[in-house]
Amino acid sequence: MSGPGGRSDEQVPTEDAAAATAGDDLPPEAWAAALAGLPAMGPGRLRAVLDTWAPEEAWAVVAAGAGCSRPSVALACRPDPAGIAALWRVAARRVVPAQVWARHCQAGVAVWLRGSPEYPAELLVDAEAPAVVFSRGDPAALEGRRAAIIGTRRCTRYGRDVAYELGRDLATAGVRIVSGLALGIDGAAHRGALSAEGAPPVAVVGSGLDVVYPPAHRSLWEQVGGAGLLVSEAPLGARPEPWRFPVRNRVIAALAEVVVVVESAEKGGSRHTVEAAMARDRQVMAVPGSVRSPVSAYTNGLLADGCHPARDALDVLVALGLSSAPSAPADLRPAPGPDEAPVLDALGWEPATFDELCERGGRAPGQVSVALARLQAGGWVVERAGWWERVT
Amino acid sequence: MIASVPSATLLGVDGTPVSVEVHVSNGLPGFNVVGLPDASCRESRDRVRAALLSSGLSWPLKRVTVNLAPSSVRKGGAGLDLPIAIGLLVASGELEAEAIGGCAFVGELGLDGSIRRVPGVVPLVAALATRVVVVPPGCFAEASAVGRHKVRVAGALAELLAALRGEAPWPDPPAPAPVPAPAAEPDMADVRGQAVGRTAVEVSAAGGHHLLLSGPPGAGKTMLARRVPGLLPPLDGDDALTATRIHSAAAVALPPGGLIVRPPFRAPHHGASAVALIGGGTGHMRPGEISLSHGGVLFMDEMCEFPASVLDALRQPLEEGVVRVCRARASVSFPARFLLVGATNPCPCGEGGPGRACRCPPAARQRYGRRLSGPLLDRFDLRVVVSRPDAASVLAGPAGEPTAAVAARVAAARELAAERGVRCNAELPAPRLDSLAPLSPGAARLLEHRLRSGLLSARGVHRIRRVARTIADLGGAAGPVAEEHVCLALSLRAELAPAEAAA
Numbered sequence: 028m029s030g031p032g033g034r035s036d037e038q039v040p041t042e043d044a045a046a047a048t049a050g051d052d053l054p055p056e057a058w059a060a061a062l063a064g065l066p067a068m069g070p071g072r073l074r075a076v077l078d079t080w081a082p083e084e085a086w087a088v089v090a091a092g093a094g095c096s097r098p099s100v101a102l103a104c105r106p107d108p109a110g111i112a113a114l115w116r117v118a119a120r121r122v123v124p125a126q127v128w129a130r131h132c133q134a135g136v137a138v139w140l141r142g143s144p145e146y147p148a149e150l151l152v153d154a155e156a157p158a159v160v161f162s163r164g165d166p167a168a169l170e171g172r173r174a175a176i177i178g179t180r181r182c183t184r185y186g187r188d189v190a191y192e193l194g195r196d197l198a199t200a201g202v203r204i205v206s207g208l209a210l211g212i213d214g215a216a217h218r219g220a221l222s223a224e225g226a227p228p229v230a231v232v233g234s235g236l237d238v239v240y241p242p243a244h245r246s247l248w249e250q251v252g253g254a255g256l257l258v259s260e261a262p263l264g265a266r267p268e269p270w271r272f273p274v275r276n277r278v279i280a281a282l283a284e285v286v287v288v289v290e291s292a293e294k295g296g297s298r299h300t301v302e303a304a305m306a307r308d309r310q311v312m313a314v315p316g317s318v319r320s321p322v323s324a325y326t327n328g329l330l331a332d333g334c335h336p337a338r339d340a341l342d343v344l345v346a347l348g349l350s351s352a353p354s355a356p357a358d359l360r361p362a363p364g365p366d367e368a369p370v371l372d373a374l375g376w377e378p379a380t381f382d383e384l385c386e387r388g389g390r391a392p393g394q395v396s397v398a399l400a401r402l403q404a405g406g407w408v409v410e411r412a413g414w415w416e417r418v419t
Numbered sequence: 420m421i422a423s424v425p426s427a428t429l430l431g432v433d434g435t436p437v438s439v440e441v442h443v444s445n446g447l448p449g450f451n452v453v454g455l456p457d458a459s460c461r462e463s464r465d466r467v468r469a470a471l472l473s474s475g476l477s478w479p480l481k482r483v484t485v486n487l488a489p490s491s492v493r494k495g496g497a498g499l500d501l502p503i504a505i506g507l508l509v510a511s512g513e514l515e516a517e518a519i520g521g522c523a524f525v526g527e528l529g530l531d532g533s534i535r536r537v538p539g540v541v542p543l544v545a546a547l548a549t550r551v552v553v554v555p556p557g558c559f560a561e562a563s564a565v566g567r568h569k570v571r572v573a574g575a576l577a578e579l580l581a582a583l584r585g586e587a588p589w590p591d592p593p594a595p596a597p598v599p600a601p602a603a604e605p606d607m608a609d610v611r612g613q614a615v616g617r618t619a620v621e622v623s624a625a626g627g628h629h630l631l632l633s634g635p636p637g638a639g640k641t642m643l644a645r646r647v648p649g650l651l652p653p654l655d656g657d658d659a660l661t662a663t664r665i666h667s668a669a670a671v672a673l674p675p676g677g678l679i680v681r682p683p684f685r686a687p688h689h690g691a692s693a694v695a696l697i698g699g700g701t702g703h704m705r706p707g708e709i710s711l712s713h714g715g716v717l718f719m720d721e722m723c724e725f726p727a728s729v730l731d732a733l734r735q736p737l738e739e740g741v742v743r744v745c746r747a748r749a750s751v752s753f754p755a756r757f758l759l760v761g762a763t764n765p766c767p768c769g770e771g772g773p774g775r776a777c778r779c780p781p782a783a784r785q786r787y788g789r790r791l792s793g794p795l796l797d798r799f800d801l802r803v804v805v806s807r808p809d810a811a812s813v814l815a816g817p818a819g820e821p822t823a824a825v826a827a828r829v830a831a832a833r834e835l836a837a838e839r840g841v842r843c844n845a846e847l848p849a850p851r852l853d854s855l856a857p858l859s860p861g862a863a864r865l866l867e868h869r870l871r872s873g874l875l876s877a878r879g880v881h882r883i884r885r886v887a888r889t890i891a892d893l894g895g896a897a898g899p900v901a902e903e904h905v906c907l908a909l910s911l912r913a914e915l916a917p918a919e920a921a922a
Contacts (some may be wrong), residue, residue, distance in 0.1 A: 181781055210781065380804040381910050382615040382634075387814070393890075396910035397903045404868055412765075413505045413633060413804030413913030 034204035056138040058082035058126030059159045062089065064127060064262040065118050067111055070274055074141075074158040075103035082140070086124060105355040130263055136236050137162050153281045153307070157260045163236050167235045168203060168227035168256035172347050174414050175205040175283035175304075177276075177297050178212025178290045179322050182407070183270055183378065184416045186290035186322065187215045189314050191289060194219025197338030198226045200349065203255070205283045207275060208248060212289045217251055227255030231282065233275040235265035258282075273299040280304035285346050287337045289314045291325040298325065317377050360406045368396040371407060371417065378414040420444075422509035422516060422629075425523040426502035427543040428494040431704045431744075431751030432668040434539070438488045439499060451502075454487030457495040457703075466497070467504045474532035474577040479511040493748060495703045498537040501526035501553070502819045504576060505583075515729030518583045522571075523549040525558075532576040538670035541565060541663050553579065558678030564663050571695040588733050591692035595675060604649035604681075608821040609642070612812030619803045620913055621825050624650035625832035626889030627843030629737070630799035631722070631791075633913075636769045636803045640762035644718045645762055648684040649822045651715065652830045658714040661754050665706050665713055682715030689724040692756035698753045699744045703707045709736050710753040722761040723790040728797055734758070760828045763791070800845060802884050802913045815878065832892040844889045850882045856888040861902035870910070883908045897919045 059082045063073055074084050079097050094115045095101040095108035104111040131138055139146045147169050148158045174258060176193055186359060194204050194216035204220040206213040208230045220228040230251045234240045234261050239248050251257060260278065261271060276296065280286060280303035288311065291297035304311050306318040312335045316323020330336055337343050363371050373379075373387040385395050399415065402408045408415050420654040422441045450840035452579060466501055471478055485493050485503055490915065502524040508514040525543050527535040536557035539542075542560045544552050554562045556572040563570050572592050581587040590663045610617055616632070620643050623630040630647075631641040654662060662679040673679065687708045694700060698707035706776075709717055736742040740756035746898075765771030766784040777784070796802070808816075836843050839855050858866065867885065869875040875883070887900045887910035896904070 130426045141586065181777075285597055380615075380634075380806050381913070382613070382804060382806045386612060388805075392615050392910065393894075393907045396906040398907040400865060400902075400911060404865075410914065413802070 036371070052394065053083070053128055055082040055122055056140055056143075056159075057124050057131075058086040059140055060131055060138050060161075060262045061119075061122050061124035061127045062086060063159050063260070064122065064265065065115050067114055069270070070155065070157050070260055071112075072100070072103045075100045075155070077141070077158045082287065086119070089115045090119040115291040127262065131161070134237060134263055135163060135167070135261060140403045147282070148281055150278070155277055156281075157278065159260070159262075161236055161259045161262060161329075162256055164252050164254075164256035166256065167226060168229050171201065171203050172349065173203040173205050173229065173283050174343055175279050175286045175300070176212065176216035176280065176345065177206060177286065177288055177299065177300050178296045178326075179292055180209050180211035181292070182211040182215070182290045183320065184411060185316065185320075185376070185418055186212055186314075188419070190215035190289045191219035191222075193289070193314075193337070193340055193343065194228075194302075195223045197343060198223035198228070200340065200344055202344070202349070203229050204225060204355060205231065205279055207272075208232050208244055208251065210243065214244055214247055216289070218246060219249055221247075224254075224390060229256045229258065229282065231258045231278045232262070233259070233271035234267035235259060235261045235263045237263045238266060240267040245389055256345060264355060272296060276300040280307055280309055283309045285312060285343055287312045287314065287343055288326050288329060289337075290316060290320075292321045292322050293324045293328070295322075300365070310335070312343060312346060314338070321378060333410060363402060363405070365408060366394070367398040367402050367405075367407075371393055371402060374408060374415060374417050376417055378416045380413055381415065384415065420510045420512060421699075422506045424502040424506040424509070424519065424757065425525070425547060425549055426499055426775045427546040428492070428499065428527055429496060429539040429668055430492070430749065431541055431698075432539075432665045432706050432710065432753055433751070434542040434544070436548070437492070437494060437499065437502075439502040439506050439566070440486040440488055441503065441510040442484045442486070443479055443481050443507070443510040444484075448482060450478045450483045450485075452485045452487070455493045456486075456487060456499075457493060459497050459501055460494050462772075463497060463500045463503055463528075466500050466530060467507065467702070469530040470504060470528040470532045470576050471499075471507070472531060474575070474580070476508070476513060476580075477578075479507075479787060481511075483507065483510075496537060496539075497527035497535075498525050498539075498543060499820065500528040501534060501576075504528060505579075508580070509700045512754070514583060518585070519613050521550045522553055522583075522628035523547045524553045525553070525562075526553070526555045528576065532876045534573055534575060534579065539627075539668040541660075541667035541673075544568060544570075545664065547583065556590070556593045560595065560675065561663075561673055562677075564660070564673075564677035592699040596615075596732040604822070605645045605651065606822045607646050607825050608818045608916065610639065610819045611816040613639055613643070613805065613819075613900075615803060615911075616640075616805045617819060617825075619643075619801050620647055621650065621829065621893060622889050622911065623647060623758065623760070623801050624834070625823075625829040625893050626800075626886060627758055627845040628886055628889065629761075629798055629845075630803070631761040631796070631799040632762050632764065632803055632805055633765055634805035635764065636664055639716075640805060641720055643805070644686075644720070644762055645684070645727060646718075646758045646822065647718075647758065648682045648716045650826045650829050651659040651682040651758075652826075652833055653680050654682060654714050662714045665710050666828055669706050669711060671711060673839050679714075685712040686717045686718040686720060689719070689721045691725070693726075693729045696729055697732050697742055697744065699746065701746070704744060704746070704749065704751050706753045707742075707755075709733065709757055712757040713754045715757060716760055717757045718762070720762045722763040723787050725790070727790050727792065730790065731792055733905070734794055735800065736843060746752070759799075765804070797878070799912075800886050801911045804907060804909055804913055830891050832889060833896075835892045844885050847885050847888065851882060852884050856884045857890075857899040858884070858905070860902045862887070862900055862905040865902055865905055865909075879912075883912065886911065915918065 095104050101108040112132050141158050160409040198220040198324040203226045206216045217228050228251050239245045276299040289299050312328040313326040314337050344410045421441050423533050424439045426438050427436050527537050534555045536555045540558040540561040544565045553571045556574050559572050582589045685708050696707045714860045736755040742755045743750050743752050766779045767787050768778045771777045887904040890904040
């Protein structure tokens with residue numbers, strides 16, 4: 028057991044002792060965590076270093092400035108192996124592995140080395156498996172069927188609602204929702220999963236597990252950590268540097284059996300996840316959107332390329348080979364009246380302003396406002412910041 | 420010898436009567452001005468001396484003391500030049516004291532003896548209790564706007580002296596400037612399509628409800644806003660005089676008739692400072708843009724580009740209709756009852772809106788939306804998202820209803836408000852809403868539903884009821900406010916909160 032449980036008493040040296048002995052009795056995970064915290068230590072380089080030497084020995088070599096002395100490591104450190112070795116040497120002087128280890132133990136963060144018994148089996152067989160995984164929460168959250176729900180941070184209400192419903196319905200059916208805890212779709216999917224109180228959610232984040240990013244998601248972060256599992260490749264204190272997110276996306280792809288893209292613009296970050304998923308033969312599904320919505324451009328493109336559509340949780344369950352689908356509840360809303368139906372038709376499935384609705388139907392603002400008020404009371408439409416949207 | 424001449428000085432937008440006392444006695448020749456004069460006032464001794472000499476009058480080689488009473492009030496401006504010169508002439512025996520009985524004087528002197536115009540003649544004259552006031556020729560229209568005095572003009576000191584001595588008739592007042600063709604206020608007929616924008620503008624003008632227009636560039640926000648003053652009824656007596664007083668004190672050009680009758684329209688640029696907007700200044704307190712738009716429309720284009728501190732300074736005057744500016748030396752109240760019309764883009768790139776081609780990062784959009792604080796946003800009874808009109812209605816659509824037709828409805832609605840004892844429905848006091856704007860059963864149900872579901876606050880309900888009352892008045896519906904009026908009021912008050920709540 029490499030986590031804090033049970034062993035922390037004898038494993039955690041006091042700070043004085045750490046400074047004096049430089050930690051002779053530290054477990055291999057401590058050295059690996061210290062290595063992972065060095066600058067310019069991406070997953071490829073960390074894996075090359077830890078494949079070449081045992082963790083403790085690796086630390087000694089790197090701290091001595093000989094980090095790129097072997098061809099396998101030097102290859103991972105192109106184009107400037109000497110410069111990177113020097114960078115590591117300088118940075119390693121300021122790092123006390125015993126303190127790093129103590130910090131992880133105190134924060135309740137488990138450190139899994141590739142090859143250790145706790146290391147997730149799905150990642151073990153991956154071609155780009157992380158050499159070290161940091162996690163917080165219940166490791167059992169990974170045991171079961173898993174689907175990733177991903178998408179843009181700049182989503183529409185439609186996307187947010189679909190992500191929420193997919194998360195809720197899949198979690199109810201016992202599927203673990205894997206996502207990235209970002210704003211927009213990711214957050215909505217996790218909120219949905221939490222609301223179902225079904226299968227535990229799994230979040231793969233780009234920063235250290237103590238650096239909440241985005242800050243707006245602090246409470247969601249805590250809830251996911253409490254109900255499920257938080258996973259990161261970065262040690263505690265790692266900032267959310269931009270390069271960590273594409274790297275994080277490959278872990279999402281590796282951990283999921285099916286990747287569902289809800290909304291994404293043509294050049295969104297979801298592309299990285301989808302490419303990583305396709306490289307790993309994971310099934311990619313896309314939620315169809317309006318052909319006029321820029322944030323559905325990529326998902327509609329995926330559908331055109333032959334991806335399966337994910338219209339609801341049932342589609343995803345079928346893709347996972349699970350047939351037990353919750354039956355859709357009947358629509359209890361009162362049917363729109365004769366005055367309201369034309370306004371609902373004019374609204375269609377894209378957001379529109381009050382102004383546009385009056386113009387489309389050629390009706391007076393007074394009439395349209397009455398119809399909208401009735402539709403809103405009936406739960407057919409919602410208004411946000413002056414924009415009206417139809418509710419499924 | 421001693422002489423005393425009535426005049427006035429400006430404090431904010433109000434005049435304060437000043438008695439200019441001149442004492443001439445034997446002693447070491449000298450000229451002193453006492454009684455808290457500011458720099459421009461103290462310099463008047465040089466102007467007065469030169470003006471007297473160039474007018475062919477002698478300068479007394481005696482000790483001259485000028486006191487500006489009451490001596491506790493600070494005096495500013497060059498308007499006291501003329502009364503000082505007249506007082507000196509009386510005190511030195513050049514002019515009989517009886518000749519100036521019942522006359523007050525306001526004007527700046529040139530070195531050649533000419534009498535020049537000064538700012539703020541309207542409030543200055545309004546503060547004077549004499550029967551006759553003598554002002555520079557350029558100020559005749561302004562001084563006449565007050566209407567209580569016999570206004571005399573004189574273009575030069577020598578001319579004035581002759582008229583006072585009875586040696587020559589009083590100079591004729593300047594012929595009123597030819598009234599230019601009524602400056603065509605923009606007409607509502609130019610607005611094609613835009614049913615919602617037109618409705619919002621009409622309701623705003625009729626009920627005095629502050630209006631915020633949000634929409635992409637080219638949606639016609641500015642076009643709509645510029646047509647609001649044309650819909651407002653002309654200013655009535657008191658308001659016209661107050662507006663004229665403010666414009667005069669701020670040295671803003673007045674219309675040819677002297678009196679401001681049409682509601683003013685002010686559109687400050689978003690670089691304006693808080694002082695420029697609210698009023699103030701160190702020496703001489705000048706009214707700001709909000710006072711200059713008293714009785715009319717203050718249009719703030721690109722509202723989110725104004726600094727947040729400047730915007731929040733608007734909150735108190737919006738509520739109270741006056742702004743109190745306090746400085747170490749003085750504190751003055753400026754009237755500031757105006758209709759605020761704001762225009763803003765939904766986000767920095769202007770294209771915002773769900774699913775639109777917005778290029779702004781979410782954080783930038785949130786920052787932009789937060790410039791308008793909640794309390795300020797709450798003061799807008801009408802918040803409307805306008806979109807670009809479609810090509811067909813711009814090119815081939817029928818012309819809109821002209822201003823004259825809309826203004827007639829607005830005037831009728833304002834009359835109904837006057838019968839309720841308020842200027843406009845936005846001022847209806849909350850306790851009287853139940854009697855003045857009763858709700859039909861359907862309307863009450865709708866508002867109750869909104870209140871229960873948390874979509875509306877209690878104060879929001881009051882605001883909706885006032886707007887609904889205006890909508891009903893415009894539609895000619897007497898009696899209780901119906902459901903359709905409340906629905907339209909709700910639709911015209913979009914929640915323009917920062918677009919993205921925490922995902």
